[in-house]
Amino acid sequence: MNRNRNLEKSYSPDSIEQKWYAKWLEAGLFNAEINPEAKAFSIVIPPPNVTGSLHVGHAFDHTFQDIMCRTKRMEGYSVLWLPGTDHAGIATQNVVERDLSKKGISRYDLGREEFVKKVWEWKGVYGSRIIEQLKRLGNSCDWRRERFTLDEGLSKAVRTVFVRLYQKGLIYRGKYIVNWCPRCATAISDLEVEYSEEQGSFYYVKYPIIEKDCGEEYLLVATTRPETIIGDVAIAVHPRSEKYKHLIGKHVKVPLTDREIPIIQDNMVDPEFGTGCVKITPAHDPNDFLVGLNHNLEQIQVIDSQGIMNDNAGKYKGMTIEQARQESVKDLESMGLLLKTEKITHSVGHCQRCGTTVEPYLSEQWFVKTKPLAERGVQAVKDGRIRWVPEQWEKTYFNWMENIRDWCISRQLWWGHRIPAWECRDCGHITVAEVDPTECEHCHSKNIIQESDVLDTWLSSALWPFSTMGWPEDKPELKYFYPTSLMVTGFDIIFFWVARMIMMGLEFMDDVPFRDVYIHSLIRDEHGKKMSKTKGNVIDPLVMIEKYGADALRMTLAALSVQGRDILLSSTRIETYRFFMNKLWNAARFALMNLDDDVHEIDKSQLHLHDKFILTRTQEMAQSVRELIDSYDIGTAARSLYDFVWGDVCDWYLEMSKPALKGDEGEARRKTTAGVLEEVFRTTLPLLHPFTPFITEELWAAFGYDESEKFIMRSSWPEAKKDFMFAGVIDEMRVLQESVRTLRNLRAEAHVPPQQWLNRAVIRVDSGTASAKILSDSLNQISNLCRVHEVVIQQPSESWTYGASLSSVTGDCEIKLPVGDVLDVAKEITRLEQEIAAIGKTIAASQTRLDKADFIARAPAEVVEKERSKVSEGKAQIERLRANLESLSK
RNA sequence: GGGCGGAUAGUUCAGCGGUAGAACACCUGCUUUACACGCAGGGGGUCGUAGGUUCGAACCCUGCUUCGCCCACCA
Numbered sequence: 009m010n011r012n013r014n015l016e017k018s019y020s021p022d023s024i025e026q027k028w029y030a031k032w033l034e035a036g037l038f039n040a041e042i043n044p045e046a047k048a049f050s051i052v053i054p055p056p057n058v059t060g061s062l063h064v065g066h067a068f069d070h071t072f073q074d075i076m077c078r079t080k081r082m083e084g085y086s087v088l089w090l091p092g093t094d095h096a097g098i099a100t101q102n103v104v105e106r107d108l109s110k111k112g113i114s115r116y117d118l119g120r121e122e123f124v125k126k127v128w129e130w131k132g133v134y135g136s137r138i139i140e141q142l143k144r145l146g147n148s149c150d151w152r153r154e155r156f157t158l159d160e161g162l163s164k165a166v167r168t169v170f171v172r173l174y175q176k177g178l179i180y181r182g183k184y185i186v187n188w189c190p191r192c193a194t195a196i197s198d199l200e201v202e203y204s205e206e207q208g209s210f211y212y213v214k215y216p217i218i219e220k221d222c223g224e225e226y227l228l229v230a231t232t233r234p235e236t237i238i239g240d241v242a243i244a245v246h247p248r249s250e251k252y253k254h255l256i257g258k259h260v261k262v263p264l265t266d267r268e269i270p271i272i273q274d275n276m277v278d279p280e281f282g283t284g285c286v287k288i289t290p291a292h293d294p295n296d297f298l299v300g301l302n303h304n305l306e307q308i309q310v311i312d313s314q315g316i317m318n319d320n321a322g323k324y325k326g327m328t329i330e331q332a333r334q335e336s337v338k339d340l341e342s343m344g345l346l347l348k349t350e351k352i353t354h355s356v357g358h359c360q361r362c363g364t365t366v367e368p369y370l371s372e373q374w375f376v377k378t379k380p381l382a383e384r385g386v387q388a389v390k391d392g393r394i395r396w397v398p399e400q401w402e403k404t405y406f407n408w409m410e411n412i413r414d415w416c417i418s419r420q421l422w423w424g425h426r427i428p429a430w431e432c433r434d435c436g437h438i439t440v441a442e443v444d445p446t447e448c449e450h451c452h453s454k455n456i457i458q459e460s461d462v463l464d465t466w467l468s469s470a471l472w473p474f475s476t477m478g479w480p481e482d483k484p485e486l487k488y489f490y491p492t493s494l495m496v497t498g499f500d501i502i503f504f505w506v507a508r509m510i511m512m513g514l515e516f517m518d519d520v521p522f523r524d525v526y527i528h529s530l531i532r533d534e535h536g537k538k539m540s541k542t543k544g545n546v547i548d549p550l551v552m553i554e555k556y557g558a559d560a561l562r563m564t565l566a567a568l569s570v571q572g573r574d575i576l577l578s579s580t581r582i583e584t585y586r587f588f589m590n591k592l593w594n595a596a597r598f599a600l601m602n603l604d605d606d607v608h609e610i611d612k613s614q615l616h617l618h619d620k621f622i623l624t625r626t627q628e629m630a631q632s633v634r635e636l637i638d639s640y641d642i643g644t645a646a647r648s649l650y651d652f653v654w655g656d657v658c659d660w661y662l663e664m665s666k667p668a669l670k671g672d673e674g675e676a677r678r679k680t681t682a683g684v685l686e687e688v689f690r691t692t693l694p695l696l697h698p699f700t701p702f703i704t705e706e707l708w709a710a711f712g713y714d715e716s717e718k719f720i721m722r723s724s725w726p727e728a729k730k731d732f733m734f735a736g737v738i739d740e741m742r743v744l745q746e747s748v749r750t751l752r753n754l755r756a757e758a759h760v761p762p763q764q765w766l767n768r769a770v771i772r773v774d775s776g777t778a779s780a781k782i783l784s785d786s787l788n789q790i791s792n793l794c795r796v797h798e799v800v801i802q803q804p805s806e807s808w809t810y811g812a813s814l815s816s817v818t819g820d821c822e823i824k825l826p827v828g829d830v831l832d833v834a835k836e837i838t839r840l841e842q843e844i845a846a847i848g849k850t851i852a853a854s855q856t857r858l859d860k861a862d863f864i865a866r867a868p869a870e871v872v873e874k875e876r877s878k879v880s881e882g883k884a885q886i887e888r889l890r891a892n893l894e895s896l897s898k
Numbered sequence: 899g900g901g902c903g904g905a906u907a908g909u910u911c912a913g914c915g916g917u918a919g920a921a922c923a924c925c926u927g928c929u930u931u932a933c934a935c936g937c938a939g940g941g942g943g944u945c946g947u948a949g950g951u952u953c954g955a956a957c958c959c960u961g962c963u964u965c966g967c968c969c970a971c972c973a
Contacts, residue, residue: 018935210973231973244973277973286973293973354972400902407901407969499968530967567921568911574903574966576910583935584921590935598932647912647920662932 009607009712013600019593021557025702029143033151037721040088040150042488049085050489051077052473053149054497054505055157057096058131059103062141064531064565064577067549069496071562072528072569072642074147076494078698079637081148082725088489089148090476092155093138095131097465098192098361101423104130120422120460127423131156141550146558146701148721155476157468158425165475166425166468167442169516174429174440178377179417181429181438185290185297186416188369189359190315190329194420195373197464198413199503201357201366208232208354212283212347213340215243215260218268227252227260227271228347230282232354233292234340235332238265238321239310242288244299247273249284263345264336265322274299291370307370313420315367329367374418374427374461381511382409388510388520397526397640401499408503415508417464424462432456470508473521486517495522498530526640531575552582559700560586566646566699588650589703592696595658596707599685602669603711607686610732614680616668621741622661623684623732625652626691631728633695646699653696657688660745686711691726 032038040050051073056066077089104127105115115123139154155162173179186195211234214226227243240262245252252271259268276295277286290300291309300307310321317324317332324332340346357366386409388394389402396402418427430439432448433455439445447454468475473492477485491513497506506525513521552561556579563585568575615623629652636645667673668681689711697704697720708720 015932018933229973233973278971282973288973295973352972403901404968411970503969570912578910578922580922581910587933587935591933594933594936596932601932643912651920658933659937663937 009603009605011600011603011605011712012710015593015597015600015710017594017597019557019590019703021559021589021702024706025144025146025553025558028702028705029146032148032719032721035719037719038089038148038150039152040090040489041086042484043086046084046086048088048488048493049077049080050088050090050492051494051496052476052492053089053091054495054501055092055094055155055469055472056138056142057099058093058135058138058156059096059099060093060138062138062144062549064547064549065498066138066142067145067561068531068565068569068575069498069528070142070145070147071565072526073494073496074145074562074701075566075637075642075698076496076640077148078701078721079634079725080493081721082694082697082723083634084724086488088153088485089150090153090155091139091142091147091149091151092472092476093135093157094465094469095156095158095424097419097421097424097462098194098196100127100131101421102192102361104423115422123422144550144553144558145562148701153476157465157472161478162468162471162475163425165471165479166463167428168480169467169471169512170428170463171440171442172516173376178380179374180377181372181374183370183372184375184416185292185294185368185370186373187357188313188367188371189362189364190313190367191362191364192359192421193313195369195371195416195418196359196361196366197416197466200360202360203355203357205353206356208352208356210282210350210352211337211340212350213237213263213287214345214347215263215287216345217255218259218261222255222258224255226345227255227285228283229285229287230350231287232352233289233333234336235317235324235329236289236292236310237263237287237336238324239289239291239308240267240269240287241290241300241305241308242269242303243271243285244274244277244288245271245285246277246279247275249277249279251279251284263340263343272299272303274302292368294368297368297370309370311367311369313369313371373416374429374459374463376415376417376467378412378415378511381515382412382507384514385409385507385510388514393520394510394522395524397524401502401525401527404499405502405507409507415464417467418459418461419464420460421462424465425468427459427461427463429459430456431459466504466508469505470512471516473509473513474517479516490517491520492522493524495525497525497527499527500530502527524640528569529574531577547577547579552579555579556582556586557589557702559703560589562701563588563646563650563699566642567650569643569646585650588654589700591654591658592700592703593707595653595662596689596710598662599689600710603682603686604679608679608683610683610687611676611680614676615684617737617740618661618664619681619684620734620737622656622688624734624737625656626688627728627730627733629695630691630726634725637698642699649692649696649699653692657692660741661688687732694720694723694726697721697723 053073054069056062060066073089077087081087101115104123107130108115108118108126118126135156139151142149143151170179187198187201188194189196210230210232212228212230213234215229216226217224229243231237243260245256247256255271256273258271260271261268271285272288276299277284286296288296288299288305289308290297290305291307292311297307299305308320310317310324311329312318315329317327317329319325321327321332324335327335337346337349358364359366386406389396389405396405428440428442428444430441430445430448431437432439432451432453434453435448435451437448437450439449439456441449444458445456448456471479473495474486474490477483477490479486495506495509509521513519549561560582564577564582565575567585568577568581610623629649633645633649636642636648665681665685668677669685671678689707690713693704693708693711701721705720708714708723713720713723
């Protein structure tokens with residue numbers, strides 16, 4: 009072996025990370041290959057926005073995915089981790105528009121074609137930034153396959169999907185009320201509206217009644233939007249409303265205008281809310297729109313697409329919504345039609361992208377009819393073809409899918425997939441086609457014009473799992489890697505993305521897009537606040553990588569990850585794992601200083617308890633970490649590795665192996681101990697590799713393993729070697745650890761000079777002897793009892809032997825204590841406790857197997873009684889023994 | 899209105915039926931040649947609350963208090 013014995017005294021990640029990432033790339037280790045001999049494992053990355061910059065959310069789910077990918081590679085799967093970015097329609101267009109506006113240019117100045125060109129230029133410069141940042145994390149994506157949602161191939165997929173859905177009647181066009189962002193000047197989907205509670209006013213407005221014979225002068229209507237009054241076309245009351253029944257069919261005059269409108273009845277009105285009657289403005293309210301359709305009412309638009317009052321708004325024309333509101337209130341007041349104003353809190357929708365208040369806006373839009381697609385999506389989860397982890401998200405998913413509403417997919421933007429529909433200027437027919445048509449398919453007129461809208465970005469994202477693999481072409485990748493194995497993402501895009509991928513996957517691939525969906529929690533700051541730039545509490549992963557190293561960041565994120573709870577991240581936490589990296593580094597450094605060039609065989613006859621212990625623990629880790637990762641419990645996996653390395657390996661094994669490695673116990677022991685040490689690292693480094701790829705690769709090389717095996721990344725996942733697993737040694741070791749701890753306390757009390765403090769005690773205990781608890785209890789008894797300067801511990805039985813170092817700790821003291829008795833009693837207590845637990849479990853097991861009532865009815869009650877009495881007898885006995893122990897100690 | 903999740907040491911969180919754990923912080927003592935990014939020890943918790951199930955509950959069930967999230971409605 010070519011060992012590197014000159015490791016730096018502390019671990020510095022910087023150069024090491026860069027070095028290995030380049031080497032992995034060079035060796036093509038991230039490349040996914042179709043290998044019929046191997047099972048496939050695939051993940052498509054949730055594509056970050058091209059405008060994006062790496063934040064901890066990305067860092068978190070990418071760490072998770074990388075851990076899965078690296079583990080699966082080591083397990084022998086052919087792994088595809090497919091990266092890419094999302095063109096992010098509104099977000100990107102906004103960024104470029106903002107840039108332009110700094111130069112005083114608007115996108116309209118440039119025109120569509122020029123503007124789109126500018127966005128592409130921007131993408132060329134900044135679009136790869138997020139990808140470069142992802143690489144810093146150590147992501148093992150197959151970068152050769154990087155995709156972009158506006159790529160040629162993906163655009164083709166989008167177009168194919170659009171045309172097929174249209175032909176199937178699942179895409180339609182129509183004039184509806186949609187959520188409209190006046191600032192972005194585009195429609196947005198229901199999901200892109202974010203609601204927040206706001207202070208507003210409730211205006212009580214009098215609508216004079218035309219018919220003088222009904223006994224009332226006016227109808228009182230409460231509204232939050234007086235500026236839309238001029239767009240009113242009716243007043244609605246509940247059909248069974250006693251209060252207004254006699255007014256149905258009568259008319260009122262719309263304030264601020266000369267129009268007269270009818271009083272109608274509709275179930276949508278809640279007689280308990282407000283005044284019990286509602287003004288109907290079909291062009292500016294979604295509910296009113298529906299009422300309008302049902303009653304065949306006119307739709308009067310008074311606000312335009314920019315949020316400005318239009319020609320229909322009379323004197324308010326040209327005002328903003330806010331101005332018009334104030335003006336109309338003023339006017340109503342002066343006309344004596346405003347009865348009162350009430351302060352209320354109501355929730356107001358805002359544009360997800362820019363925060364502008366969303367307006368319901370009547371316009372021609374394209375929609376996906378989602379019901380039929382959603383039904384299949386629900387079915388796929390119900391019959392287990394898709395599994396949600398944690399399972400609870402299933403409910404959220406079902407709830408949304410079962411109440412799904414049609415999806416508005418048209419956007420009045422320039423950046424995106426242009427809708428492949430052409431309207432004929434002559435006959436009005438719409439031609440939808442995969443290949444740009446030259447004439448109307450209906451009347452063959454050449455006078456056709458393409459729809460100017462583009463598609464919602466999320467439509468292209470919904471195709472991501474298969475469009476990235478070459479669909480609609482019949483690519484071998486699709487056959488081999490689709491459906492993907494796992495989707496890892498946050499709950500915030502379950503509806504936006506996950507649900508839609510499921511629908512599209514089922515529709516176009518006739519199969520689910522992924523087998524498992526892992527939904528991870530939100531990362532918050534150390535105080536539980538959502539991270540945001542405005543709050544300034546953002547933890548920038550790149551800064552953390554600079555400061556602590558990518559491995560430390562990854563290990564932190566992995567270890568903190570837990571299902572069903574938000575993750576609170578702070579830099580001190582990352583620091584903890586930074587320390588861990590250093591610990592690992594130094595442990596390896598110690599090992600290297602003590603290993604010969606040759607690898608020594610482990611001579612089983614030379615193994616001491618601590619050797620057997622660490623070997624067994626190591627094999628256990630190989631087993632359990634794999635199982636934990638396979639069940640997506642990377643949090644427990646990471647934490648158990650941390651405890652194992654720091655606790656078992658460093659605190660105990662390395663310390664206890666020192667005398668042997670120094671040669672104090674002879675050459676045979678030295679060689680075997682070296683062999684054990686080697687085995688520990690050779691197994692543990694690969695276990696850590698998915699979590700902390702860089703440091704493990706560096707150490708792997710330092711140990712000299714890369715000569716024949718090359719990279720650790722290419723190594724196989726260590727199998728648990730039965731040969732190195734010894735029964736009972738873990739318990740025995742825990743006994744020893746407790747004993748040593750107690751002895752250290754004794755020593756401390758005895759003011760033994762530090763030089764003589766116990767570093768090492770060789771205590772042999774027969775296998776099958778007491779648990780750790782017994783010994784520690786009894787030793788604690790001793791330490792409590794003794795005037796420490798008189799303490800020596802007597803050998804309780806032949807199974808105890810003390811190493812030489814113990815006497816140096818305890819000096820010349822001497823004690824006589826009934827250790828054996830204490831031990832026996834304690835042992836008996838433990839035995840009884842275990843027995844009780846066992847009986848309890850038996851009872852519990854038989855009860856859970858059957859229905860409880862059923863069990864009691866059918867099971868022999870006397871058996872249960874007998875078991876129960878055994879338990880209470882045992883307990884009584886324990887009480888007696890405890891008292892006994894107490895007296896023995898005195 | 900519907901749904902989901904949390905409440906455990908000063909703080910952040912594990913544990914989820916068998917005698918309360920970690921990290922950080924705090925206190926004490928240590929330049930013991932892998933590591934002061936360290937070592938050894940210590941203090942600190944009636945596991946939100948009231949009931950219930952059980953031989954046994956932080957853990958299961960019910961109510962309550964409280965914090966947070968999602969969906970729907972909001973004229």
